[in-house]
Amino acid sequence: MKKNKNTIQRFSKVWLSAFAFATILSSCTDLEIEQTDSNFRDANDSSFQGVTDPQSFVDDIYNQLRGQIGDQANLYALSEVTTDAALVPTRGSDWGDNGIWRQLHQHDWRPSHQFIENVWNQWNNTHFRAAQVLSDLTQADATLKANASFLRALGMFVILDNYGQIPVRDVTATPFVDPEVISGQEAVDQIVSDLNDAIAGLPTVGPGSGVGDTNSPLIKATKASARYLLAKVLLNKHIYLKTEPATADMNQVITLVDAIAADGYALEDDYFDIFKNTLDKETIWFIPTAVGNRIWNGLHYNQSPEIVGGGWNGFATLAEYYDLFEGDANSNAPGSGQEERRGVVPNGGLPVSQVDGGVDVNDNNIADGSSVGFGFLIGQQFSDTGAPLNARSGKPLTFKRNFVDGNGNPSLINNDETTGIRVIKYNPRFGGQTEHEIFFRFSDAYLMKAEAMFRAGQDPTAMMNVLRGLREATPFSSAVTEQDIIDERGRELYTEFWRRNDLIRFGQYTKDWELKTPSEVGNDNRNLFPIPANQLILNPNLVQNPGY
Known part of the structure; x- marks a missing residue:
């Protein structure tokens, strides 16, 4: 039997009550859920009447992305810490957390891993709520429906990509109806269909439109962001179908990227400027969430303490990942032969007048945080005044290539404060908690x-x-x-x-x-x-x- 894609969305029943509770407690949204919304229906009541305030409802789905993208755990951890690009060793007792971080890098996770459960719940919640807006019972205009199509596609894409199967249910069904499950071709077709609807109904917005403004059109989906996500789905389609890449899909990826470029998006030639809260040609979609997790989770406790009290000394990268870049294997100081993207470790801070938006709380004419480098931090680190920094032990703060325990053996436990090359794109000199994280570029x-x-x-x-x-x-x-x-x-x-x-x-x-x-x-x-x-x-x- 053919299903109406605007009324069908199947969803795990446990998420309904969990989401309702979370919404009641949430302090980061102004959404007021009416009793007619399905999240507050009696478990035996299937009389979903549609979302009563679809504009606020869609706004709140976008607002929830702030936590889902800005977090250092959950989707970010599954996407980065499970790879060669990031790891979180245990330093003394710091970042032990019962092994939750180490398991990801070691590929030793279990079905009960908290981040795996959280991603499942969060992104299934995203596509289910979007489906409520897409229901024929919800009176929403074409632009809201297009945004909901994009959000449903995004939520389903994350679930398909990470778990290979998507539970979905009819929004009018009671929570006791077992959700159906889609995967493979059916899942891809649903996502592609939603994205084509989104492309048709979303506005055309060029690069740099209102970036830095919380009402920016780039905070919500545009034709460019929907095309980007569709290209991402098609590029990975053969993985989901367990086939070889189809030339037709690859040609469509090319066409979609060309259409994004036709809207004015282009490469920038100052790499780290892209990650400032300023106008640029590269940003297709950013999330207005604080970038503090990307700054502080890798910096040492003694780095830039005047901003947020210093770093958290956790995240780092493997030497083999650092070695993908051109330059000296043991130094990233100025003149180390590095390419721009590998960044640089400065030997001190900069005058506040030379840093856009720079702050000088110490009143020493040096921009706070400007001694923190860009890209990959290795070797001796310096204070804003140019003094070599020390670790809390009093020994030089020199970030090292290897992860070793107290006996010098390779290990993810019993590391000291200096093991591991640190990675940073969003720099504290431009603000320690700026709400501007790029998601599509x-x-x-x-x-x-x-x-x-x-x-x-x-x-x-x-x-x-x-x-x-x-x-x-x-x-x-x-x-x-x-x-x-x-x-x-x-x-x-x-x-x-x-x-x-x-x-x-x-x-x-x-x-x-x-x-x-x-x-x-x-x-x-x-x-x-x-x-x-x-x-x-x-x-x-x-x-x-x-x-x-």
């Missing part, structure tokens, strides 16, 4: 086009060299390979949510890397996360993914 779309060309039998070397030229990197001297493309994505898009997705698409997510559990190397079952155990009990239509 044109250089990603540009590299998606290059990859699609490659998979369709074309040569993208010239266009990739355009990007490398802007990033002050040596151009490729011969036709690019598949490894060149994945490495270039790693250099361009670190900390931007895409490393896991990329590694899976290139068949490298299960490769060996430092401190991964040896028995998990080559275990393709880890390409999907497990379905949370409680969801399997509540919904018999779900089937646990292989290996769990």
Whole structure:
């Protein structure tokens, strides 16, 4: 039987009551849920009457993304810490957390892992709430429906990409109806259909429109952001279907990226300026959420204490990831031969007059946080006055390539305060909690086009060299390979949510890397996360993914 996509959305019953409780307690939204909304229906009542205030309802779905994207745990952790790009060692007792961070990097997680459960609940909630707006029972205008189509597609994409199957239900059904489950072609078709509807109904908004303004049109989806997400889905489609990449899909990716460029989006030539809260040509969609997690979770406790009391000394990266970039393997100081994206470790701060929006709480004419470098922080770190910083032990604060315990053995536990190269794109000199995190960026779309060309039998070397030229990197001297493309994505898009997705698409997510559990190397079952155990009990239509 053919289902009406505007009235059908199936959803796990446990999320309904959980979401209602969370909404009541939430202090970050002005949404007032009416008793007619399905989240507050009696469990035996199937008389969903539609969303009574669809504008506020859609606004609140967008507002919830602030926590879902701005968090350092949950989706960000699953996307980055499970890869070669990020890890969180235990330093003394700091960041132990019963092993929850270490398990991700080691590929030793279980179905009960809290972040895996949270992502499942959060993003299923996103697509279910969007479906309520898309119901024929909800009186919403075409633009709101288009936003809801985009949000449903986004939520379903995250669930499909991470778990391989999506529970969905009719919004008019009671919570006791077992949700149906879609996967593979059916799931892709639903997401693609929603995104085509979104492209048709969303506004055309060029780059830089109101960036930094909480009412910016770039805070909500536009035609460009819907095209970006559709290109992302099509680029990964063969992974979800377990087939080879289809030339027709790759050609559509190329067409979609060209359409984004036609709206005015383009590459910028000052890499780290992209991550300031200012106008730029690269930002397709940003989330107005504080970027503090991206700044402080890797910095040492003694770095920039005048801003938020110093860093949290957790996140770092592997030396092998750092070595993807050009430059001295043991130094990222000025003049180390590094490409622009690898950043630099300065030897002191800058005059406040030289930093856009700089703040000087110490009244020493030095911009707070301006001694914190960009990109990859390795070796000796300095204060704003240029004095070498020390760790709390009194020894020099020198970030090191390796992760070792007190006996010098490779380990993710019993590390001291200085192990691991730190990574930073959003710099504290521009604000310690600026609400501007980029989620969709044109250089990603540009590299998606290059990859699609490659998979369709074309040569993208010239266009990739355009990007490398802007990033002050040596151009490729011969036709690019598949490894060149994945490495270039790693250099361009670190900390931007895409490393896991990329590694899976290139068949490298299960490769060996430092401190991964040896028995998990080559275990393709880890390409999907497990379905949370409680969801399997509540919904018999779900089937646990292989290996769990």
